[in-house]
Amino acid sequence: MDQRQEIDRVIQAILEAARPDQHVRKAISALPPCAENGRTLVLAVGKAACAMAISALQTPGFIAEKAMIITKYGHVEEHALAQLPEGLCTKLTVREAGHPVPDANSYAATEEAIAMVQNLSANDRVILLLSGGGSALFEKPLLSAAEIADINGQLLSCGAEIGQINTVRKRLSAVKGGRFAKLCAPAQVITIALSDVLSNAPDQIASGPACPDPTTCDEAVHIVKTYNLRLSGKAEQLLWQETPKTLPNASVRIIGGMTFARTAAAKACAKIGYPVRVFLPPLTCQANEAGRFFSALARKAYREGRQLAIVAGGETVVRLGKTHGLGGRNQEMALAAAEKLQGLDGVCFFSLGTDGTDGPTDAAGGWVDGKTISKIASSGTTAAKALRNHDAYHALQSGDNLLMTGPTGTNVNDVCVTLVSPGHPERRYGQTLEKQTKNHDLH
Numbered sequence: 001m002d003q004r005q006e007i008d009r010v011i012q013a014i015l016e017a018a019r020p021d022q023h024v025r026k027a028i029s030a031l032p033p034c035a036e037n038g039r040t041l042v043l044a045v046g047k048a049a050c051a052m053a054i055s056a057l058q059t060p061g062f063i064a065e066k067a068m069i070i071t072k073y074g075h076v077e078e079h080a081l082a083q084l085p086e087g088l089c090t091k092l093t094v095r096e097a098g099h100p101v102p103d104a105n106s107y108a109a110t111e112e113a114i115a116m117v118q119n120l121s122a123n124d125r126v127i128l129l130l131s132g133g134g135s136a137l138f139e140k141p142l143l144s145a146a147e148i149a150d151i152n153g154q155l156l157s158c159g160a161e162i163g164q165i166n167t168v169r170k171r172l173s174a175v176k177g178g179r180f181a182k183l184c185a186p187a188q189v190i191t192i193a194l195s196d197v198l199s200n201a202p203d204q205i206a207s208g209p210a211c212p213d214p215t216t217c218d219e220a221v222h223i224v225k226t227y228n229l230r231l232s233g234k235a236e237q238l239l240w241q242e243t244p245k246t247l248p249n250a251s252v253r254i255i256g257g258m259t260f261a262r263t264a265a266a267k268a269c270a271k272i273g274y275p276v277r278v279f280l281p282p283l284t285c286q287a288n289e290a291g292r293f294f295s296a297l298a299r300k301a302y303r304e305g306r307q308l309a310i311v312a313g314g315e316t317v318v319r320l321g322k323t324h325g326l327g328g329r330n331q332e333m334a335l336a337a338a339e340k341l342q343g344l345d346g347v348c349f350f351s352l353g354t355d356g357t358d359g360p361t362d363a364a365g366g367w368v369d370g371k372t373i374s375k376i377a378s379s380g381t382t383a384a385k386a387l388r389n390h391d392a393y394h395a396l397q398s399g400d401n402l403l404m405t406g407p408t409g410t411n412v413n414d415v416c417v418t419l420v421s422p423g424h425p426e427r428r429y430g431q432t433l434e435k436q437t438k439n440h441d442l443h
Contacts (some may be wrong), residue, residue: 001272003348003419007367008269010417011405013351017256018354018410020048020194023255024055024129027192028062031127038123041150042180045138046206047099047130048194050077050163051409055128055193057088064127066116067092070109070137071168072099072357073409075337077344100173101152110140110175117431120187126188128180132196132204132355132411135166142238148172151231159319160195161284166207167215168223170243172235173207175245180209181250189250195257196355196411197220197312198282202252206399208252213243234237258282258413261354263315265415274309274419283314283414287329288387289318291336291349294418298347299340301420311416318359318390325391328359332412334366334401335392335420344370346423348428356408361393365414 001009034040042064044053049071057067067088069076075098081094096107117126141148151172155165170177181189189210197204202211212409220239224231231239254316266276283290316329327335330351337349350367358365376383379398386395396402 003421004367006272006419007348007350009058009272010265012270013264013353014261014325014352014415016144018256018261018412020052020131020256020410021055024052024192025059026213027253027255028056028059031190032348032439034046034125035123037305038121038125041063041065041116041123041159042127042260042428043116044129045134047072047075047133047407047411048076048131048137048409049129050080051229052131052192054080056127056129057084057092064071064091064419066085068116069094069112070097070113072096072133072137072407077409078093085145089316099133099136100156102136104145106137106139106303107141107145110138113138114175115184117184117187120306122186124187126184126187126189128191128210130191130193130206132194132206134412135169135176138175138209142172142174143232143235147232147235151229151235152228154229156267157320158229160223160227161317162419163199163201164205164223164309166204166216167208167220168239168422169219170213170215171239171241174208175209177203177213178211178250179210179244179398180245181247182208182244188223191250193252193254194410194412196216196413197282198258198413200254200257210247211248211252212245212247215243216411217242224292241342242372256412258313258415261412262311263419266311266398269309269417269419270313272422275307278311279310279312283316283416285316287316288336289315289319291333292417294349294416295337298349298418299344302344302347302422306420307422308420311415313413315413320390325386326361327388327390327392328353328361328365329364330365330412331363331392331396331402331414332359332387332390334368335387335395338370338372339383340369341368341370342373346421347361347414347419349391350403351414352403353414354408355411356405362404363393366392366396367403367404368399368417370399372399372401395431
């Protein structure tokens with residue numbers, strides 16, 4: 001098995017571990033019965049919405065009067081939906097919408113969801129199945145569509161962390177930051193969430209539509225000033241309208257996150273035969289900095305003749321200029337790593353977006369090895385130029401170094417893996433992950 005095949009095996013393990021199906025069924029099974037004469041409605045929002053909704057509806061004993069899915073274009077699992085009994089299909093509405101910037105279908109789908117939860121009683125309940133991507137997919141803006149799109153574009157390109165982005169978004173929306181739960185009152189809203197944020201903070205997953213918001217107006221204003229965002233006078237006024245701080249009709253349960261995927265990657269590497277070190281701090285830095293950091297660790301291990309797998313996870317950022325090419329944070333991280341891996345035999349690196357879509361592209365991420373730089377150069381460009389222009393997609397594409405998974409039905413952030421295997425595979429001396437000591441963790 002060569003290293004490209006090893007990459008595929010690790011990716012398969014990551015995606016299998018990150019699927020929400022069994023975790024949703026377990027959470028649904030643990031719910032108490034609905035109140036007498038009460039109705040249960042299901043709303044699934046996010047890139048994993050389809051898988052989560054199907055799992056909920058197929059849970060034995062669980063009965064929903066209505067259900068709705070709002071997910072990203074191309075993320076509807078048509079085959080799985082076709083397997084649902086006819087009785088369930090008649091209860092289910094499926095809508096696709098824009099991501100990472102909301103579009104007209106995002107707004108229309110959100111209006112449908114709001115209409116579905118109108119005139120509920122205290123005996124009714126809404127099961128809100130949330131996953132990453134919900135901030136764009138579920139939106140009722142308090143500004144014009146054009147201005148919301150412009151502000152989202154600024155937030156996504158300025159280098160702000162996702163928590164900062166959501167702090168601003170919440171105040172410009174009628175459904176974010178706990179406001180959707182208020183629209184459902186007096187019905188109870190039970191959120192079951194697959195986390196795509198590093199802290200697993202419920203208020204940050206899809207901008208917390210049914211979660212009390214701990215962020216403040218002062219924080220939102222500070223973020224706008226820090227990144228020199230351009231806002232209209234109306235938008236600036238909205239920043240000072242506080243979000244709900246208590247929601248007696250809402251509760252949240254987190255069923256999965258990045259650590260699930262990272263652990264699966266570590267176990268897969270150990271099973272192949274690599275000694276594994278897990279980089280514990282979540283990645284929040286610039287994507288190119290992370291790529292260069294892990295490739296530097298790989299070079300050190302290579303020089304020492306050590307077999308090694310380094311596993312990490314998080315969500316890096318990319319600061320775009322006025323003009324830029326095409327790519328995503330995982331592709332940029334991989335391309336930056338390739339520079340330091342040039343010429344090394346038996347060393348590779350990959351970074352994967354678990355949702356299957358890295359940035360505004362059809363790639364899930366990128367993988368590189370010691371030959372990548374020369375392959376890119378033979379196409380008439382250089383990795384350095386592509387990094388300056390934030391055009392990692394086309395550079396990696398030229399070397400056949402894109403990771404293409406298609407929509408995965410899950411979304412638990414990013415995982416990156418560095419594999420170092422000097423010499424031949426037979427020299428590997430790895431143990432199972434359970435036998436490797438905690439001293440292998442990098443802090």
